[in-house]
Amino acid sequence: MTLELRDVGWNAGFKKIISDVSLRVEPGEFLGLIGPNGSGKTSLMSVLAGIRAPSRGQALLDGQAMKKVGRRNLARRIGFVEQQADTIDRITVREAVALGRTPYLSLLSPWSEDDQAIVQKALEAVEMHLMADRMWQTLSGGEKQRVHIARTLAQQPDFLLLDEPTNHLDIHHQLGLLDLVRTLPVTVVAALHDLNHAAMFCDRIAMMDRGKLIAIGTPEQILTSQNLRDVFGVAADIERDDQGRCHIRYQVGISGQTGIKKDRVA
């Protein structure tokens, strides 16, 4: 049960988007992926999910190259929730979750009662079972996101990959969603924007900057004033509570601090 990248690079056309990323996801952990906009988080997530083949290096599932594992088998092991996947189709919540059974179905093994039960369980896990017959278009952003998670749970994956799952949700739903994900019996990799969320929920954090993975470790190791200034170009104090959790307090309007990032970009 391992998911691993070895010296992975990925190009969009001739442009290098990510390069030299080596990363090993440990079973059962909640791994957060942080980094400024355009640092390659989304590309890294899709390489990790097996949707994009790396241009260089290797993406491995259980030590085997993903290419050899095959798409269907990958889909049974890795669930991936993209940033805001929406649809114009008129489908119900249950139908959307049932899509998660796709990698298990074929002409020889058609839809069965087992599939129905798995879908029901997935709906219950995200507490959407009472809304199973609602139309997709009538759902709120938070509900849609929970349905996406239920769909990936119906894939019965070992790894759950989430690309900025809390975008556009209010704070209540942000915390609720991450808390839900943490309690699920799967290994989680989530690209997160909010560093305090990363601090609260992650066992480990991987930090990206300009297409490279520059640090990986516990929240305490990664979320330092130095890193936040160098990578995100913000000034912040890190506070620790009694349980050793860090909390980030940002500062604005301190001269010189925000200028650093601008220079680096230019």
Place this chain on the structure above:
Amino acid sequence: MALLSSATGLRISAICFALMLLCGALAVAASVGETAIPVQTVMDTIANHVWHAGRDVDPIDAGIVWNYRLSRAVVAASCGAALALSGVVLQALLRNALADPYLLGISAGASTGAVSVAILGLGAGMLGLSLGAFIGSVLAFAFVTLLSLQAGRGTGAIILAGIAGAQLFNAMTAFIVTKSASAEEARGIMFWLLGNLSGVRWPDVWLALPMALIGLVVCLWHARALDAFTFGQESAASLGVPVRRVYILLIGVSALMTAVMVSIVGSIGFVGLVIPHAVRFFVGTRHGMLLPLSGLIGALFLVGADVLSRVIIPGQVLPIGVITALIGAPAFALILCHGRVLR
């Protein structure tokens, strides 16, 4: 569980019902016309031809039924089914409600091919109108495919490439027609472009019917893959669908079906765009149900439209494309409004 099996039962009975309706429509289509022929005679004729039943039928009636009307009705049905299926597939893969079988430049290419043969005399009499149209549509599709590959991946690139291709080939058609055609020829081409089933005989059936059936089987085989595109390409990929292979295969099959149909009967509009939407309103968006029913309803619709085109003005056959739009547009408007109330 109980819900699922009853849904499956409903699905099978709906498909059987539509299939029976289609058989009935074919029989009616063979009996209606300038000389009305009783349905019983139609049945007897079919029995004589299919299993040599040796029934007593007037040979002239039998000739009209078998050689003219039945072949025409079967081609209309195949064509309706193929266009509706292509519409379903393209709307699902390109995630665009306005996608239709002609989006990929196929009808534009077909018209260019047809006028090149009919007016410019390309192929020096070796090529028929149909073959010319088929070659034109394949060339246009190839052009659109290459252009969309150059323009980058993604559904937007395909749609824009299709628009560019269609405009280019339509312009070439217009150029050839205005430069070289006599008024008579121009009218003939215009008529052909709007869809024309009058020259259709059994050899056309043996081309159209297998094509529609093969298309149906290939699409049904990928029904779950098409479902998986509900949330887009990436989501389909993460559900284990080989996106690129499905794209190439299904768009290729849709294009081939459309090219074959257009080369036989001209470009009949409306069916491929609207039938999928209409069927979706009633049975939802899951392709296991949507594909067979769209095919059947498309077939029914075109058989009916063909009958109307023959009888609506006595002594004159209207282009079937005119009928499909004249009947289809108001019918679709009704469904749209009704559908909104349902929601």
